[in-house]
Amino acid sequence: MESGTYKIADTVFALHSLYSTVQDLCYDYRSNSSPEFELTVCPADIAYERNTAESDTAFSDAYLETLAVLRKLAEALLDKGILLFHGSALALDGTAYLFTAPSGTGKSTHAGLWREEFGSRICMINDDKPFVKVTQDGAVVYGSPWNGKHRLSTNTCAPLKCICLLQRDEQNRIEPISPADAFPTLMKQCHCPTEPASTTKALHLLGTLTRTTAFYRLWCNREREAARIAWHGMNGQGSTTIEETLQQVGVLVTTSAGSSMLPLIRSGKDLLEIRPKGRQELRCDDIALFCRNGKYVLHRVIAVKDRNYTFRGDNALRAERGVSDADVLGVLHSIQRSGKHIVMDSIPVVLYGAVWRALYPARALYMLSRQLYGRIRRSIKGEQR
Amino acid sequence: MKLKYRFESLELDDKVMAVAMDTASGAERIMLRMNKTGAEILYLLQEDTDVEKIVTALKQRYDVEEDKLRRCVADTVANLRSSGLLTE
Numbered sequence: 001m002e003s004g005t006y007k008i009a010d011t012v013f014a015l016h017s018l019y020s021t022v023q024d025l026c027y028d029y030r031s032n033s034s035p036e037f038e039l040t041v042c043p044a045d046i047a048y049e050r051n052t053a054e055s056d057t058a059f060s061d062a063y064l065e066t067l068a069v070l071r072k073l074a075e076a077l078l079d080k081g082i083l084l085f086h087g088s089a090l091a092l093d094g095t096a097y098l099f100t101a102p103s104g105t106g107k108s109t110h111a112g113l114w115r116e117e118f119g120s121r122i123c124m125i126n127d128d129k130p131f132v133k134v135t136q137d138g139a140v141v142y143g144s145p146w147n148g149k150h151r152l153s154t155n156t157c158a159p160l161k162c163i164c165l166l167q168r169d170e171q172n173r174i175e176p177i178s179p180a181d182a183f184p185t186l187m188k189q190c191h192c193p194t195e196p197a198s199t200t201k202a203l204h205l206l207g208t209l210t211r212t213t214a215f216y217r218l219w220c221n222r223e224r225e226a227a228r229i230a231w232h233g234m235n236g237q238g239s240t241t242i243e244e245t246l247q248q249v250g251v252l253v254t255t256s257a258g259s260s261m262l263p264l265i266r267s268g269k270d271l272l273e274i275r276p277k278g279r280q281e282l283r284c285d286d287i288a289l290f291c292r293n294g295k296y297v298l299h300r301v302i303a304v305k306d307r308n309y310t311f312r313g314d315n316a317l318r319a320e321r322g323v324s325d326a327d328v329l330g331v332l333h334s335i336q337r338s339g340k341h342i343v344m345d346s347i348p349v350v351l352y353g354a355v356w357r358a359l360y361p362a363r364a365l366y367m368l369s370r371q372l373y374g375r376i377r378r379s380i381k382g383e384q385r
Numbered sequence: 386m387k388l389k390y391r392f393e394s395l396e397l398d399d400k401v402m403a404v405a406m407d408t409a410s411g412a413e414r415i416m417l418r419m420n421k422t423g424a425e426i427l428y429l430l431q432e433d434t435d436v437e438k439i440v441t442a443l444k445q446r447y448d449v450e451e452d453k454l455r456r457c458v459a460d461t462v463a464n465l466r467s468s469g470l471l472t473e
Contacts, residue, residue, distance in 0.1 A: 179398060183416075187414065204395070206395070
């Protein structure tokens with residue numbers, strides 16, 4: 001029998017194993033503190049792992065023992081409010097992000113894109129099986145020795161900012177999702193024993209986790225842009241300015257405030273993907289972000305003359321004239337609404353823009369009539385008082 | 386009729402997630418997403434019952450037309466039955 005004492009997820013335990021492989025695996029986590037509990041592996045545990053293995057490969061007993069220890073540890077840590085997740089966890093500037101999805105989706109690939117994009121600012125907490133300690137004040141992600149085929153992990157921890165559910169797609173986009181939408185994936189991707197009492201514990205921990213953590217769904221490809229869009233989607237504009245974000249990240253994912261672009265853009269609800277304008281001149285019906293007198297405005301181009309533009313909101317009466325090329329920061333590329341990705345240069349959206357602009361005289365008449373009616377009503381009420 | 390499995394539920398916003406106990410773990414675990422009325426019907430189905438008993442129990446709690454309530458219960462029961470989650 002091999003023995004050692006280890007500290008994983010802030011919990012010290014003594015491990016008694018049949019083989020040295022698992023002791024070697026946990027080497028970076030060894031501890032001199034007094035263990036809070038003991039884990040002992042017996043041949044039946046190894047047999048259980050062999051019977052439940054999804055692959056037909058003939059695994060060695062020593063390897064199966066490492067799985068048995070992980071399972072027993074995960075079950076023991078449930079009592080301490082700690083969940084084992086299947087996912088890739090990394091920290092950027094000390095804040096943890098956890099990417100989870102079924103095997104083969106590309107969690108490790110996506111984490112690799114973050115390392116390429118953010119370089120030394122990234123610390124890989126664990127690329128396969130991180131532990132998440134759940135408290136009422138928030139969650140903390142811990143590294144573990146079970147770190148996937150690339151062996152990427154660090155004996156460290158970081159406060160969890162959010163959990164991102166990955167899905168492969170050709171285009172990159174991200175949107176916040178509700179706890180109810182995240183729950184089925186979370187339940188499948190965390191270690192949840194079949195024994196009812198343990199299932200109940202895991203369920204309640206997940207409930208607490210959903211109250212303290214934000215969730216996102218990321219549709220992503222294997223390009224570095226996926227990491228930029230993911231980071232930006234999970235961080236809003238952060239402390240950088242819109243100009244800096246567009247310049248450095250190459251994309252701004254944000255919501256808008258105000259009703260001037262209704263019905264196309266709903267204030268605070270639709271997620272807008274804005275990309276840098278580039279050198280080309282804007283065209284009529286492009287929707288662009290410009291800055292004037294310190295205010296950021298996202299409106300539709302209604303006239304172009306020598307790189308000077310006239311803008312108007314789809315739901316506005318007044319036009320903004322004389323906006324120069326230098327004032328324009330970016331162009332609206334797409335809108336994410338209720339899970340749908342609406343690309344601005346798709347035929348229906350282009351047609352919508354042209355029709356909406358052509359109908360302006362009728363809309364203006366209607367809006368002016370409403371304004372006039374409102375003024376008359378207010379003045380009558382004022383006289384009655 | 387009654388449920389084949391015991392379900393543990395968790396309220397998330399206006400939805401209730403119900404997870405079957407004593408079933409396989411991971412991808413095979415049975416999970417249901419429903420509104421609060423659906424969750425009450427599920428709770429009542431933990432014991433042997435029938436549609437009429439469930440409607441009577443819900444009528445005492447909700448000020449809803451009986452026909453509407455009966456349709457709701459019948460739909461939920463039909464969904465559970467087609468998913469193989471009820472024993473008769």
